[in-house]
Amino acid sequence: MPRNTLTRDQIVRTAVELLDEEGMEGLNMRSLGKRLDSAATAVYWHVKNKDDLVLLAGDLVWHEIELPEPDAADWRRAAVSLAVDLNAMFERHPWLVQAFGSHLFYGRGKARYDDHCIALYEQAGFAPADADQVAAAVFTYVLGNALGTAAMGSLDRRLRRDGHDPQEFIAATMTKAAEVAQEFPRLRARLTQPAATDYAAAPAQTLERGLRALLAGLEAQLPPHPRQVHESAGAAHPGST
Structure with missing residues (x-):
């Protein structure tokens, strides 16, 4: 062409x-x-x-990431939805996770996402500087969660180039890892449970559970809403009007 x-x-x-x-x-x-x-x-x-x-x-x-409308009444649901969609984008394009180690990304697509994150957290009640930190904390958590998928994809391609069967290689490695784990009581107990699966497998809903815990901890740092302060003062002084 x-x-x-x-x-x-x-x-x-x-x-x-x-x-x-x-x-x-x-x-x-x-x-x-x-x-x-x-x-x-x-x-x-x-x-x-x-x-x-x-x-x-x-x-x-x-640009593939859906941007949910900020909702002050249920901001954590919107934040989880945004983070889950970010993770899904990383899973579709695992090379991007790898590239963060050697490139500084910028542009309209990323700026669109960053601006929306800050708007969501500011509407939740975080001051601008705090909203920046919350957005960074959630992004770092999702990026870390996506590292495993990116690493496995890279390993799969390398093994194929070297003439190995990825499934056989990974199965053999997990067998060796399970043998090492037998020396440690809690790992050994999990391997002998009836529902035990892959030694390296993550429990279901790990991403969402971690996000909810992270956001709950961040929400606890929010200053009290004026209405909450008023109600608290009324409870302390029942006779007040």
Whole structure:
């Protein structure tokens, strides 16, 4: 495809597809050009280099996140919904989790998400500086939760490139891990339970449960609502009007 028929949007969307399939290690201008049926040199007319392309691809996928309406009466439900959707985006694009270790992401897609998070927490009652910290805490929690999926995807691709069967390799590793766990009483007890599964498996609803606990702890730091202060004062002085 000649360079004058390529568009930056087409290049970035194709880069996302390539990253989803091959990860960060599989992205290069030659493979991208092949997918676009174009010379690699034609891509450089639209993007500076691979790092620039990763930033553009990263910002594009931020637009996939649904932004629930801020609700002061039930802000935690909206916050959990937003965080769960962020995690789902990371699961669809695990390369983005990897890229956070080597890239500083910015752009309209991420700014749209960040601004909405701050609005949600400010409406909940947090001061602007506190809202920034709450948004960062929730984001860090979700990013950490997504690391496992990203790592497994990267491991799977590396094993296949090296000629290994990923399922066999992981099963053998988990068997060794379970053998080590037998030396520790609480791990041993869990492995011998009738419902025991994979030694490394996380309990169901781990993400949502952790989010609710994190948000409940953050909510406890909110200053009392004026109405709550008034009701508390009335309870302390029953005769007051």
